[in-house]
Amino acid sequence: MLALTLGAGLGSPTPILAEDEADESAREEAAQAPATPPPTPITLGSVSYTDAKACFARLGYQAVFEPTTQTLTLATTASELVFRADSRDARLNGLRVFLGEPALLHEGELHLATLDIERFLLPILRPVRFKPRPLRTIVIDAGHGGNDTGTQNKKHKLEEKVYALDVARRLERLLAGERWRVLMTRTEDRFVALANRAEFANKAEADLFISIHFNAVANNAAVRGTETYVLTPQFQRSTSSLKASPEDKLAQPGNAHDAWSAVLGYHVHRQLLAALKSDDRGYKRARFAVLRLVDCPAVLVEAGYLSNNDEAKRIADDDYRAELAAALYAAVQAYDALASAAAQ
Known part of the structure; x- marks a missing residue:
């Protein structure tokens, strides 16, 4: 298994496990995560946002927030996500990805647009949760x-x-x-x-x-x-x-x-x-x-x-x-x- 690399920042790629190993690791870490209720979305500037740390903790992600750069790193042994306040430019396993809305800092916690989590990040990180169309x-x-x-x-x-x-x-x-x-x-x-x-x-x-x-x-x-x-x-x-x-x-x-x-x-x-x-x-x-x-x-x-x-x-x-x-x-x-x- 790979060691966690937290707080690497937006420019630092992280190793990626093989797909089957990553999926198995994700399932193990999600099972060990605390059984807490999902965070309640809030409205910021007419957009629904969700506390990123609380949301991904339920999937087994550990969080490190760097206040100087206002950067949040979420990591498991299988994947790493990096977000910066007031920016749509993020990192997912070292790849540059663009969110639909900027990450926002609210009451000391970094929040992501709920749609970015539900329509973009979760499908990539947990595709088994979504019904696929057979590929023919x-x-x-x-x-x-x-x-x-x-x-x-x-x-x-x-x-x-x-x-x-x-x-x-x-x-x-x-x-x-x-x-x-x-x-x-x-x-x-x-x-x-x-x-x-x-x-x-x-x-x-x-x-x-x-x-x-x-x-x-x-x-x-x-x-x-x-x-x-x-x-x-x-x-x-x-x-x-x-x-x-x-x-x-x-x-x-x-x-x-x-x-x-x-x-x-x-x-x-x-x-x-x-x-x-x-x-x-x-x-x-x-x-x-x-x-x-x-x-x-x-x-x-x-x-x-x-x-x-x-x-x-x-x-x-x-x-x-x-x-x-x-x-x-x-x-x-x-x-x-x-x-x-x-x-x-």
Whole structure:
């Protein structure tokens, strides 16, 4: 078993146990945790919040609060979470994750938005508590296509649509060797509207949807790294949103699968960073059309910046794209193992 590493701070990754060992350890620690009633949520600024320390103590987590930095570390031998007051930027087993609402300090205790706990953290940490959908059909979505080139690196004459399709094909070949039915929203260089991609997945009764993209940013070629997105839960802000909007209140078809999308996104982000050794730009939430409209757990990956010349060269390399596809394949395997265990 691993020793606890408390108070490591937001920049310190923690080792991660194998999935079966982590689950067994979590069950043991939860069983030994005091049988206290769940903390009562409170309202802070119109948002429901829950005492993080009290909530996770019921799951066997030990807590250390660092008053100087206002940082709370929650840890078991299997996992570690780090939160900082007034910030949505957190750490989960060393991965950078973004909450829907900032952690808030109230009466000396750090509180998390109740929805962040229920729709995001608990599904990842305790997936067996949530009823999964059997994994039979997987839809792979290669971003852009046809007259929609996506992002570009004009210096090296690279187009996002080309490499997204290449990775999708590689992933399809890996997944096709398993028991699943595997489909692609496009198999050639053609334009497919966003709504049609989701419609294709829904008609196929997809149980998992993976959308593959590469990123770019104007006027800052230094930016690089990997981002992973799942659908923003109803009543929460997307990661890029600084303020609440009327759209936040709307339920989307994809929100029916928030719990297992959270699980999928976590394992995708974890596998991508481990394989690609890229900068961690965060596991985020957004209301992208394909995430909103698909009726199954879904994830969208931005697997590097074509606007960064060094990263663009990596993306253009066959070995890099093979590693990317293999990482996505490993994430699907991890997801399937957890879903199968939760279904029993």
